[in-house]
Amino acid sequence: MRVITYREALREAMREEMLRDGRVIIIGEDIDAYGGTYAVTKGLAEEFGRDRVRDTPLAEGVIAGAAVGAAMSGLRPVAEIMTINFSLLASDQIINTAAKVRYMFGGQTNVPVVFRMPAGGGAQRGAQHSQMLEAMYAHIPGLKVVMPATPYDAKGMLKSAIRDEDPVLLIEHELLYGVRGEVPDLGEEYTVPLNRGDIKREGTDVTLVTFSRALHLCLQAAEELAHEGISAEVVDLRSIRPLDLDLVLDSVKKTNRAVIVEEGWKYYGTGQGIAAMIYEYGFDDLDAPIGHVTGVDAPAPYAKNLEKAVFPSYTDIVAAVKKITPVRSGR
Amino acid sequence: MVIRDLTLAGLKKEQLLNLHYTMLLMRHFEEKAAEGYTLGKIGGFLHLYTGQEAVGSGVNLALEQNDVVISSYREHGHALAKGVDPNALMAELYGRASGVSKGRGGSMHIFSKEHKLFGGYAIVAAQLPIACGYALSAKLLKENFVTVVYFGDGAVDEGAFHEALNLAQVWQLPVVFVCENNLYSMGMAVERAWAVSSLEPRAKAYAMDYEQVNGMNVLDVYQTAQKAVKRARETSMPTLIEAKTYRFRGHSMADPSSYRSKEEAEKWKQTSDPIVLFENALREAGIANNDDFKKNDDRALQIATKAVEFADKSPMPELQSLTEDIMVDPTGAIAWRRPR
Numbered sequence: 001m002r003v004i005t006y007r008e009a010l011r012e013a014m015r016e017e018m019l020r021d022g023r024v025i026i027i028g029e030d031i032d033a034y035g036g037t038y039a040v041t042k043g044l045a046e047e048f049g050r051d052r053v054r055d056t057p058l059a060e061g062v063i064a065g066a067a068v069g070a071a072m073s074g075l076r077p078v079a080e081i082m083t084i085n086f087s088l089l090a091s092d093q094i095i096n097t098a099a100k101v102r103y104m105f106g107g108q109t110n111v112p113v114v115f116r117m118p119a120g121g122g123a124q125r126g127a128q129h130s131q132m133l134e135a136m137y138a139h140i141p142g143l144k145v146v147m148p149a150t151p152y153d154a155k156g157m158l159k160s161a162i163r164d165e166d167p168v169l170l171i172e173h174e175l176l177y178g179v180r181g182e183v184p185d186l187g188e189e190y191t192v193p194l195n196r197g198d199i200k201r202e203g204t205d206v207t208l209v210t211f212s213r214a215l216h217l218c219l220q221a222a223e224e225l226a227h228e229g230i231s232a233e234v235v236d237l238r239s240i241r242p243l244d245l246d247l248v249l250d251s252v253k254k255t256n257r258a259v260i261v262e263e264g265w266k267y268y269g270t271g272q273g274i275a276a277m278i279y280e281y282g283f284d285d286l287d288a289p290i291g292h293v294t295g296v297d298a299p300a301p302y303a304k305n306l307e308k309a310v311f312p313s314y315t316d317i318v319a320a321v322k323k324i325t326p327v328r329s330g331r
Numbered sequence: 332m333v334i335r336d337l338t339l340a341g342l343k344k345e346q347l348l349n350l351h352y353t354m355l356l357m358r359h360f361e362e363k364a365a366e367g368y369t370l371g372k373i374g375g376f377l378h379l380y381t382g383q384e385a386v387g388s389g390v391n392l393a394l395e396q397n398d399v400v401i402s403s404y405r406e407h408g409h410a411l412a413k414g415v416d417p418n419a420l421m422a423e424l425y426g427r428a429s430g431v432s433k434g435r436g437g438s439m440h441i442f443s444k445e446h447k448l449f450g451g452y453a454i455v456a457a458q459l460p461i462a463c464g465y466a467l468s469a470k471l472l473k474e475n476f477v478t479v480v481y482f483g484d485g486a487v488d489e490g491a492f493h494e495a496l497n498l499a500q501v502w503q504l505p506v507v508f509v510c511e512n513n514l515y516s517m518g519m520a521v522e523r524a525w526a527v528s529s530l531e532p533r534a535k536a537y538a539m540d541y542e543q544v545n546g547m548n549v550l551d552v553y554q555t556a557q558k559a560v561k562r563a564r565e566t567s568m569p570t571l572i573e574a575k576t577y578r579f580r581g582h583s584m585a586d587p588s589s590y591r592s593k594e595e596a597e598k599w600k601q602t603s604d605p606i607v608l609f610e611n612a613l614r615e616a617g618i619a620n621n622d623d624f625k626k627n628d629d630r631a632l633q634i635a636t637k638a639v640e641f642a643d644k645s646p647m648p649e650l651q652s653l654t655e656d657i658m659v660d661p662t663g664a665i666a667w668r669r670p671r
């Protein structure tokens with residue numbers, strides 16, 4: 001095992017898949033000359049040539065559409081959308097084409113495309129640059145939406161996404177690129193499936209259900225809770241659609257309590273969808289109402305103090321857990 | 332020797348020196364903002380206008396107070412030209428309650444109702460269709476204002492640019508589209524992004540009047556804008572102006588600038604600094620001298636310095652303001668509970 005950053009893990013995944021399969025190409029804004037907005041694609045144009053690593057004009061609609069068309073006709077495109085906020089300009093092709101064509105053309109065509117994009121806030125980038133929006137895509141049948149939170153998962157899931165026959169949105173987080181973690185040595189081939197969550201910390205008293213950067217807040221909260229005698233299990237969904245519901249339900253069966261933690265907005269979002277499924281399929285296992293820690297129901301403000309207040313912190317998680325979890329005596 | 336009643340581009344000495352001052356204010360303001368960013372007082376993204384001052388100040392001089400300006404995230408210069416208070420502008424960059432947008436917007440989202448500076452937008456090209464809407468209001472409500480919208484060479488590649496130009500032409504909207512072609516959209520060189528070498532064919536494609544201008548020459552910019560503004564005001568017809576310019580700094584403060592050579596940037600700074608070029612023109616015409624320039628420089632630096640002091644001592648926004656102003660109707664918030 002080595003320790004590398006999330007950014008490097010993504011780069012390695014693309015590099016290895018490009019070496020393995022000559023049909024894999026990367027297109028996107030500022031992936032070459034600029035060095036990659038978040039430096040994920042750095043060096044790939046030099047290594048694989050500018051036929052396969054293509055800077056595009058500033059036009060998300062055609063990036064998405066061309067990636068979808070290329071995927072339908074034999075290439076395996078990885079389209080980098082600079083951030084999920086700009087994916088709204090690409091969303092027509094993602095939602096109306098990528099997610100639909102296989103079905104509406106009677107199963108005659110596939111769309112093996114990957115859209116990579118960071119989501120999230122926390123760097124004072126303001127209302128138009130700090131959104132999560134994964135729930136919008138996860139709402140759509142015909143798309144896979146995965147959100148790895150560690151370098152290991154990022155590399156393994158991006159490799160799986162590139163090999164997948166269906167359209168996959170791999171949603172990164174602007175504040176995860178520098179996060180370091182253990183990843184198998186180069187040459188040690190591995191992938192992570194797109195339909196499996198992962199228990200990132202075992203516990204017995206309460207289940208924290210989370211994904212993306214909020215995972216790291218949950219791990220911090222779990223550590224704090226352990227000092228206070230509460231044992232929290234942290235379930236990293238890794239994939240939002242498909243959702244590893246059994247992993248969540250099995251954990252809730254054990255702990256009888258759940259707190260869902262996400263950075264995005266509360267209403268009609270990913271967390272509420274998961275809560276509804278826990279209530280629907282695991283109601284009898286619950287000893288308390290499900291807790292839900294989210295971003296404040298407001299656009300992201302710029303000012304430092306306001307931004308700090310808009311996104312959830314690990315102390316919010318600790319408080320939400322304590323609200324529904326009695327501290328057992330004798331520990 | 333300075334002769335009192337000389338003019339350039341139809342402008343008198345006082346007007347010309349005001350124009351010079353505006354450009355210097357932009358220059359010093361942005362340098363102070365860069366310092367604030369380096370000190371960690373300004374966060375997020377910071378895109379500076381340095382090098383492009385002639386465009387915003389030249390166009391603005393062709394406007395009346397009632398005219399509307401809409402822009403991108405690179406809008407500090409446009410705001411200063413439109414008369415936005417440098418203190419409130421810097422306070423916005425600092426994320427303070429006294430900022431133009433109450434600290435909620437930041438550098439990319441400047442808006443001043445009072446000055447009809449209607450927004451810095453951070454989704455590239457979004458401002459062009461929005462400008463069409465403002466121009467439609469001007470037309471239908473018979474308010475005789477002209478709308479100017481600024482955008483970059485990258486924005487031209489978005490569908491929104493094409494949709495907006497076509498609509499403005501078929502609906503005969505009083506809008507002036509000003510493309511500040513600074514040769515790069517982030518790291519994408521314009522010659523790699525565009526299939527054409529100027530915007531003329533794109534304007535032609537929508538049967539729109541087109542003007543290309545040296546965006547480093549403030550008087551050329553002014554005179555070009557004058558024509559376009561007049562056309563909009565008198566005939567309600569749009570114009571596409573392409574101002575050729577160069578940003579002296581990186582795309583944003585986070586830009587490593589690896590896509591262009593230091594020599595290229597140096598050459599532009601040495602030979603095409605719009606402030607230096609304007610000073611040369613004023614000097615050669617015998618209209619103003621170095622003393623005049625120095626006075627403006629001192630004043631601009633002093634105003635920019637004061638703006639930093641003001642911003643720095645302004646309070647942060649109150650925490651309760653986090654959920655204010657989301658909508659006009661507070662019961663529009665989701666899951667609003669009836670008072671019982």
Ligand SMILES: Cc1ncc(C[n+]2csc(CCOP(=O)(O)OP(=O)(O)O)c2C)c(N)n1
Binds near residue numbers: 483
């Ligand atoms: C729709 C959209 N895509 C991408 C971005 C990221 N982005 C911000 S500015 C920029 C370059 C814009 O270049 P240009 O239009 O030439 O304006 P300039 O920055 O040179 O003033 C990019 C790609 C964005 N903000 N919005």
Ligand SMILES: [Mg+2]
Binds near residue numbers: 483485513514515
């Ligand atoms: Mg540009």
